Amino acid sequence: MASHSHQPHDNAHDEPFVAELLDLEAEVLHAHLTELTGWLAELTADRPVRRVLDLGSGTGTGTFALLRRFEDAEAIAVDASPRLLHHLQGRARELGVADRVRTVEADLDAAWPDFGGVDLVWASGALHHMSDPDRALREAHAALAPGGLLAAIEMADVPYFLPDDLGIGRPGLEARCRAALADRHAEALPHRGADWGPLLSRAGFAIEAERPFTIELPRPLPEATGRYARAMLGRMRTALDGRLSAEDMSVLDALLDGDGPHSVLHRDDLVVRTERTVWAARSQA
Known part of the structure; x- marks a missing residue:
């Protein structure tokens, strides 16, 4: 599927x-x-x-x-x-x-x-x-x-992965991303x-x-969860370029940075x- x-x-x-x-x-x-x-x-x-x-x-x-x-x-x-x-x-x-x-x-x-x-x-x-x-x-x-x-x-919709409070500012980031993505889908995919x-x-x-x-x-989540979240959020970031604030984009980039301290690859609070x-x-x- x-x-x-x-x-x-x-x-x-x-x-x-x-x-x-x-x-x-x-x-x-x-x-x-x-x-x-x-x-x-x-x-x-x-x-x-x-x-x-x-x-x-x-x-x-x-x-x-x-x-x-x-x-x-x-x-x-x-x-x-x-x-x-x-x-x-x-x-x-x-x-x-x-x-x-x-x-x-x-x-x-x-x-x-x-x-x-x-x-x-x-x-x-x-x-x-x-x-x-x-x-x-x-x-x-x-x-x-x-x-x-x-x-x-x-x-x-795409799965939820993130807690509301990411510990790096911009609480509610995922909700805003999903709302912006829904707007994009409404334009491009009328039957969704x-x-x-x-x-x-x-x-x-x-x-x-x-x-x-x-x-x-x-829990425990499957071993591939962090990589799955990173792939899905990365695709979301590409789709939302120009539709999110610079602040939200910055936090999203921190989550996607594979070597960064806030990367979804290393978080223990994913869902x-x-x-x-x-x-x-x-x-x-």
């Missing part, structure tokens, strides 16, 4: 950073992915999952979580980025599942390839990036075998935060469940807290 769609990407130069961020997210949120795929296994218990389609697959967070859960399944990982698909193929070899993964480079805002009747479609953080989500959902419905399941996963239920119904799906997930990791909503929808003949 990714909290970021990879359909399309901001630019090709950003992709190595995106790959690192997505791999860190998969590591830190491993327990949530296990819980989520377990729930999907319950919803599909009456029919075997043999073929999985991961839309906007990125580095394969969803692909590999689903292959771990559904041990007899094969996956089709679809992304617009050849670089990220190459990264995914390398990870598949490392994990010993290369023979169960097929990658497809495709722009999901254009005509879709024929995926030929899959049992489960996974769309994590992808739908709000589509220029025409209604059309994308109709294509997803057509890709599913009758009775197949689509899981649409959307997060409320949408209620996907009506759109799924309009595309021919029967809504089976809508489930919120509140993720708040217990990982986020919310996601999952719509499970059944295709109808």
Whole structure:
């Protein structure tokens, strides 16, 4: 799962950073992915999952979580980025599942390839990036075998990492960053935060469940948490250049300085807290 769609990407130069961020997210949120795929296994218990389609697959967070859960399944990982698909193929070899993964480079805002009747479609953080989500959902419905399941996963926002009082001034920094980022997303991603239920119904799906997930990791946090926070906050800083005060930018830079005394890499007061909503929808003949 990714909290970021990879359909399309901001630019090709950003992709190595995106790959690192997505791999860190998969590591830190491993327990949530296990819980989520377990729930999907319950919803599909009456029919075997043999073929999985991961839309906007990125580095394969969803692909590999689903292959771990559904041990007899094969996956089709679809992304617009050849670089990220190459990264995914390398990870598949490392994990010993290369023979169960097929990658497809495709722009999901254009005509879709024929995926030929899959049992489960996974769309994590992808739908709000589509220029025409209604059309994308109709294509997803057509890709599913009758009775197949689509899981649409959307997060409320980027995770919380920081305490309100950072000990270096500018209390409430993260709240201001998130508000500014929400303004930017409202301009660039009008479908972010949408209620996907009506759109799924309009595309021919029967809504089976809508489930919120509140993720708040217990201590001790995963080893990769500091690196994940740094990658996410660094991406946020790039997005907010010119939208935050110089004072806030200065504190953010101190948090991102890997060798600095206030770096998120060395703090013991980080948290990982986020919310996601999952719509499970059944295709109808």
